[in-house]
Amino acid sequence: MKKLFTKAAVVAAAVCLMVTAPLMAQAKDNLSGTLEIFSWWAGDEGPALEALIKQFNEQYPDVTVENAAVTGGSGINARAVLKTRMLGGNPPNSFQVHAGQELIGTWVKSDRMEDLTWLFEEQGWMDAFPSDLINLIGTDKGIWSVPVNVHxxxxxxxxxxxxxxxxxxxxxxxxxxxxxxxxxxxxxxxxxxxxxxxxxxxxxxxxxxxxxxxxxxxxxxxxxxxxxxxxxxxxxxxxxxxxxxxxxxxxxxxxxxxxxxxxxxxxxxxxxxxxxxxxxxxxxxxxxxxxxxxxxxxxxxxxxxFLADSFGLPVGVENRDTSVAWLKLVGSREGSDIFNPLKGSISPRLDTDLSLYNAYSKSAAGDWGKNRIxxxxxxxxxxxxxxxxxxxxxxxxxxxxxxxxxxxxxxxxxxxxxxxxxx
CATH class of the missing domain: 3.40.190.10 (Periplasmic binding protein-like II)
Known part of the structure; x- marks a missing residue:
């Protein structure tokens, strides 16, 4: 069973951040290099991801983004390819994963993901996302991915x-x-x-x-x-x-x-x-x-x-700063409201602009707020x-x-x- 991510763990992680801050490179405005985004969003599910990548390109024009999508519903084929790459020491800069035990019970358990607590603290996401969702993507040792949607x-x-x-x-x-x-x-x-x-x-x-x-x-x-x-x-x-x-x-x-x-x-x-x-x-x-x-x-x-798609940061990626910049966009209100209206999902953030969403998404957002989850x-x-x-x-x-x-x-x-x- 997953353990709840506690406030004590946040404090401990923040102390750890102060000690190890030099090791945690922040995304820079003048980023360059390559960013490989690994997902299963292709074909009819592609426009939402492409819109998010377009926004990233506008913010970081010197970064070359590789949209490494692997077709196959619910990520069946993508997970097989990802397993080969992760075990082979060739992780993508960031990869789509279902929030929860799909990530924690596999790649977090095997110590192949970075703790993103410092990023959540820096970006103010501890208050921007529902606490129940943070508990889902975290353990008592850290927070492991950035949610981009709720389905x-x-x-x-x-x-x-x-x-x-x-x-x-x-x-x-x-x-x-x-x-x-x-x-x-x-x-x-x-x-x-x-x-x-x-x-x-x-x-x-x-x-x-x-x-x-x-x-x-x-x-x-x-x-x-x-x-x-x-x-x-x-x-x-x-x-x-x-x-x-x-x-x-x-x-x-x-x-x-x-x-x-x-x-x-x-x-x-x-x-x-x-x-x-x-x-x-x-x-x-x-x-x-x-x-x-x-x-x-x-x-x-x-x-x-519910389910939530999210992106994490594998240990040992090349061009780590570009990965961090991608995660910042994924978790932002701007990125969320670019992506979700096209995807048919709702934003995981508490401050989303519902005027941008269609009738279905507004209905789903209303149910998310009042239904048993x-x-x-x-x-x-x-x-x-x-x-x-x-x-x-x-x-x-x-x-x-x-x-x-x-x-x-x-x-x-x-x-x-x-x-x-x-x-």
Missing amino acids: RSNVIWFVPANLEKWGVTVPADWNEFLAIAPKLQAKGIVPLALATNWTVNHLWESVALASMGPDKWDALWRGELAWTSPEVIQAWELFGKVLQYTNADASSLSWQQATDMVVDGRAAFNVMGDWAAGYMNTTLKLAPGTGFGWAASPGTDGIFM VGSLAHGVTANEGFMSDFASVMEMYLKSRNAEQAAKACNAIAVKNGIAKK
Whole structure:
């Protein structure tokens, strides 16, 4: 389990900073050299990152920025490439990572990331970001990344005009979905569009959250609820019922193609993170509220399952000053408000200018401020990379067997293996 980043730790880190300040190079106005930004934001997710890089280039025209994006939804391919580079002693200047255990349980644990407490203190970020978010990206030994956004995982997307045409409404829970799904199928409509395998994991967490509720969901990750409990088995059983109403060609589609199925009327719904809003608004030029609609995924109204993208500073990077300058832009209000309106996400800062955001983002920001907040499994908040990788294998097994009890037992085994549950 991650430990909370305490005020005492901030003081200790500040003392350490005074002693080691000469070793901590600050970004200079006359920076030059190369800055390599490693991420999985390519294609339809690229415009937001490109806008941030453009702003950096305007501030530091003598720096050559290399946009080293590796395609692949949710960073599956990028993480594999990053692992090779980090272990090979060739880290990028800064890399995108899901805030939480994806970074802490992997690269912080192996002492390959710099503590950024001094940067948070210098930039006033201890007050600019919510304390709960700082706790998530920190341990009792430091703060390890700079958040650039907040995404919501548990969102169901639809086209309002299509639902009206088909005579259906957005299901409030999964039982309602299961009741209307056969009616949609009878019209030749796919009830729920699904894509490649990571999107199956993404769907599972929304179904499991609805089935178990937020308290028991959180208890799973604290090791207080057994993965073999009836609640977990029931979640797998409900998930199996939902899968009956998805498209047979899911494994061959990207998440954008699954979204396209909803947009062009081949499918009624899609459960996806709110990067889908960025895709539909920025790429497809659809207006939020009319061109596309949204709601909390069935059974999760009042709950915000979140993830946050962030950038860290690997130990031993070349041109360290350029990396620090990049992190300063990423964490700034200016950078946040350049990036997030295009990405479909909301700013993690408390002082964001909501007038720059569209109707969806304003809605999400409102929910972020009042909903119950829980972490995403599929996007690295609640579990380390080892568990995430093993869970993907469990899902592959489940998709073949559809055996809920077997899947629950397998999850228990990988939870023990990866330090999430006790033997």
